[in-house]
Amino acid sequence: MSTDIRNRLAFWALAGLALFVAHDAIYLAQIGPGEALAASLRSAGHGYWGLASLVLTAVALIAGVSIWLRMRRLRRRASGLGAAGHSGGPFARRFVVAWLRLAAVVAVGFVIQENVEHSIIHGHAPGVGALLGPEYPLALPVIGLIGAIAASVAAVVTRTQEALVLAVEAALRRLVRPLLAGPRPPARLAAAIGSVLAHPGAGRAPPTLVVSGS
Numbered sequence: 001m002s003t004d005i006r007n008r009l010a011f012w013a014l015a016g017l018a019l020f021v022a023h024d025a026i027y028l029a030q031i032g033p034g035e036a037l038a039a040s041l042r043s044a045g046h047g048y049w050g051l052a053s054l055v056l057t058a059v060a061l062i063a064g065v066s067i068w069l070r071m072r073r074l075r076r077r078a079s080g081l082g083a084a085g086h087s088g089g090p091f092a093r094r095f096v097v098a099w100l101r102l103a104a105v106v107a108v109g110f111v112i113q114e115n116v117e118h119s120i121i122h123g124h125a126p127g128v129g130a131l132l133g134p135e136y137p138l139a140l141p142v143i144g145l146i147g148a149i150a151a152s153v154a155a156v157v158t159r160t161q162e163a164l165v166l167a168v169e170a171a172l173r174r175l176v177r178p179l180l181a182g183p184r185p186p187a188r189l190a191a192a193i194g195s196v197l198a199h200p201g202a203g204r205a206p207p208t209l210v211v212s213g214s
Contacts, residue, residue, distance in 0.1 A: 006066070007158070013063035014150050015105040016056040022106050022146040023049075023113065029138045067157060074164035081171035094155035103147030107131060107176070110139065 114130035131139050 010063045013060045015102055016144050017060035018150040019106045019109045020053050020056045020104055026139050026142045029142055076169050078164055091155055094159055095151050096152040099147050099151035102150050103144055106143050108148055154188050
């Protein structure tokens with residue numbers, strides 16, 4: 001599996017986990033902890049949410065273990081090559097890009113989720129009111145906060161991974177460079193020396209035999 005595909009899968013796994021956390025955090029912020037929160041999450045079309053939460057968490061854990069194993073392999077290879085530390089690029093830019101993407105995905109996911117639940121239970125859909133309406137006034141701040149936490153994790157992981165990859169590549173280039181700068185191969189030496197008959201001390205070639213008829 002290529003690195004790009006692996007990174008995309010990890011992003012969507014993190015987005016799914018962020019949606020799970022943000023959904024429950026929005027209800028927690030508006031209802032408060034206790035029996036009212038538990039009753040709301042068990043009703044109002046949330047009967048599926050327990051299983052869905054387990055699936056999202058399991059996918060995120062699998063993705064996290066996969067990333068950890070890859071980072072471990074990269075660290076071992078870098079250590080074996082004696083690779084020096086390398087910068088993985090600016091953290092701030094990675095964080096902002098990841099935060100905008102994750103917050104957008106979580107916001108869209110929450111709107112879809114609430115519209116489906118309202119359609120099943122109440123027979124109508126609030127549309128974007130799930131984010132901007134009076135029913136969930138704290139939805140956007142909570143999604144922004146959860147997205148920021150998830151983006152911090154994503155930025156740290158991708159920056160560390162890129163730094164390890166760059167360090168390994170730099171170490172491999174250092175190993176290959178002396179081989180390229182070594183003595184020329186025998187074929188080149190032979191071509192440079194040329195034929196022994198081309199030297200001044202080689203003498204003249206034997207005369208051509210002339211055969212005459214009688």
